[in-house]
Amino acid sequence: VCVLFSRDDEDTFKILLATDVHLGYLEKDAIRGSDSYNTLDEILKCAKTNQVDFILLGGDLFHDNKPSRRCLHTCITMLRQYCMGDSPIQFNIISDQTVNFNTTQFPWVNYQDENLNISIPVFSIHGNHDDPTGAEGLCALDLLSASGLVNHFGHSNSVERIEISPILMQKGNTKLALYGLGSIPDERLYRMFVNNQVTMLRPKEDQDDWFNLFAIHQNRSKHGPTNYIPEQFLDDFLDLVVWGHEHECLITPTRNEQQLFYVTQPGSSVATSLSPGEATKKHIGLLRVKGKKMNLEKIPLKTVRQFFIQDVVLADYEDLFTPETPQKKLKEKDSAVSSQPEKPLIRLRVDYSGGFDTFNTSRFSQKFVDRVANPKDLIHFLRRREQKENIKDEVKVDYGTLLKNTPAEGLRVEDMVKKYFEAAEQTVQLSLLTEQGMGKAIQEFVDKDEKDAIEELITYQLEKTQRHLQARGVTTEQDIVTEVRGSSDSETPKRTQPEEENEIKEAISRARAHRLERGGDPEDLDISDELAMDSDEGLVQMPPPTRGRGRGGRGRGGRGRGRGAAPSEPKPAGRGRSQKSSAATQSKSIMQAFQATSQRSSRTAATPSYTADEMTIDDSDEDIPVVKAARPPPRPAASSSSSFTKYSSQSQSQSSRGVAFDDSDDDDEDNPFKGPSRGSRR
16 A cells, blocks of 8 residues: 655655556557556556655566657656656765766756756666667657656666666765666676676775665576576675566565675566466565665555466366356456456466367357457467387487586586586497587587587597598598597597697687687687586587678578679688588588598688678677667766776675665554664675
8 A cells, every 4th residue: 555654764765666567568459458557657656655755667668669659648648747746856966977867968867957847756777678779779768868757877888898887866864876777688798797898886985885776677587598697697785686677576575695685576567478477466666775774665556457377287177177167267256356457367278188179269268258358368278298209229318317406516517518428328428529628618619609619629639530540541431430439448548638638729729710710809708617607508509600791602691692603603612611510510420521531621711801890790689780879978077976986797795784674564563674784794
């Protein structure tokens, strides 16, 4: 319930937290078109009722990158209605605002504009739905920022290095440092964290007196090896992280025991997908900060449409399930909460495995058109995959035991490769390569993005074996197989450790040389084991190395459409990689590989030269045009109150931090800032 709290004083920050409003979602739907607008109206009304100091939005205020006129008009109307007025602002901003608000021609907070009368400032970062695009790098939030309704911050202009400068606020004796980072493709940001290219600035004076609040809009749950941002990547001096983008409401702050900060995930304000994460109760948060203590009050949203999801396995109800069962469920759910919209969202996921037949969902949904808000997607059929029967001569590896790993074990990629071959049968053991060499090559591929590491190791070892066979005068296929297999027997003395390490280094050096030929980064970036990706992803199928957009004979896409080449002419070698790639990937016998020595192109073939201006590499994971933004103007000399020190994401933890958190409920009558202070780091 939104009520006033008389226990607040002149030293207490009151901040309303909300993320992923998705304004304009399904606005053309006859039933659900106004859901997002009604919820934003409730959020702003709650902020005004509680007389908060400001509103913090964690991204995705708009659902579309280019909102409709109705969407912009409704948003501007509500912001003007609730956020403008004569109420005085009780806090000051003492940081360099030209750095904090570097995307507008009015680089100062809106309530300090003499032409505006702001009573509740709104601070927001952009999300992945309303992110900057186009040649100018503008987004919908920049329209609201230029009109003086929203303070857009956390926008990084560089794709090579990110420096996050906080907005420094002070209210009475409480100092608040507000950090923000708008949405960036997860794989790119992951790589930047690993390469120490993300830096968070801190005030030089009284660093331990600031309460550090960070708003971020990225994947929190793991969707792939690098398609998320681990909490451990964030700096350990932070006190509270407001995590946007994830729609499941987990607003109760959870403590990260490694970094010793708290994370709150308010979730979305409207259900944009019919998934279990959206079915949880929707909340916003009222955060109170006093000194280094904080209290977060959960405020349930009343205008969010009811959403119920249930799985139905037909095999479990073979005798009981009837077509009337979903109708009975609707009768139970319709009147559950009277204050919410009348028609609920219903999703039944029907598992029809075991010989059951599907039915026409459109005809079935017609019975509930006047009772549910989503009759078209009420039913979702799914079927479990049937387990394949044991195939003769199939390689059996216990992957469950192999991939079982805990953070305490700290397995590396090379350890995973070694365990794999220990668990594998004799038929899939290595003959030419070694476990150590393969593990090192995979580690270079994964951790340092050396795309040619595995290929070069195989090519190097194959060439060495071919030279050995030529020196021994072996010519027949049977003799070659015998010679190669004999080298791995116990009778033959194996290579010493230094010799094997030298071979691995030579192969890695070749891979780096190829990267430099393509115009890659010459730096040899060392990545710490703490920031390497989880080792349980080390056995995935590696994609083949991609080719640049050079003007060689192979042309774009490798289809041989080079300029000036007749259709009947053979395809030239280009950069000399086609033959090497085939030797590493195609299924060839050792004899075929040995005979192909004279046919392979020389590694020293002429390669086209490239300059930095001829090629632009886009490593983002989304189909968004890459804009090379202009460099920001030089920062003016700031006063001592706004000076910063760089704090890298890999820096050591501070000596101590006295943040206390009270997770009491709404009806707590005691002081919200009770609780023991957080002790020194161990």
